[in-house]
Amino acid sequence: MADDLFNPNHPIQLQGQLLLADPSLRGSTFHRSVILLAEHKSDEGAFGLILNHPTGKIVGDLLHGEDFSPLRQLAVHEGGPVASDQLTFSSFWWSQKLGLRWALRISAEQAVTHAHRPGRIVRAFVGYSGWSAGQLENELRRSSWIATRPQPDLLGHEHDRNLWSELLRHLSPLHRILAEAPDDPSLN
Secondary structure: OHHHHOOOOOOOOOOOOEEEEOHHHOOOOOOOOEEEEEEEEOOOEEEEEEOOOEEEEEHHHHOOOHHHHHHOOOEEEEOOOEEEEEEEEEEEEEEOOOEEEEEEEEOHHHHHHHHOOOOOEEEEEEEEEEEOOOHHHHHHHOOOEEEEOOOHHHHHOOOOOHHHHHHHOOOOHHHHHHHHOOOOHHHO
């Protein structure tokens, strides 16, 4: 895939992959982010959700009403900087045949149904991450992101700020060094 990144005539297909933020994105919304790239078409753009930025809030802090009652204790995550005033629900599960699967932007009623299915994780997100046509490809060429395929144990990890380093350290010895480096090496 690395060769494809540098050839603008060769389409890159990243839908379903995880994007791990390069350490150079320090200080941005995407600092140490792990993004599930749910949609990607080089001529249309991309859409994803940051999986590992919990807000410290629960659904009950933001939504009131009978429809949301079964979800009131659900943790809310920051999905990205776009539409950060909107709360949505999503469900994730692992399929032996197809790998990581998801249902995004589902209703509260659907979220409750998914939450009762074994092996499913339901999350609430404020906002999402989005890229216009060609924008993500340019960011990949500038090495802003590290693309990797999700592994079956992804859903067993805590989806907090530590997820980035846990996933990064298993990619290669160089990535392990990056994962274990302090946020600001100049403070060492």
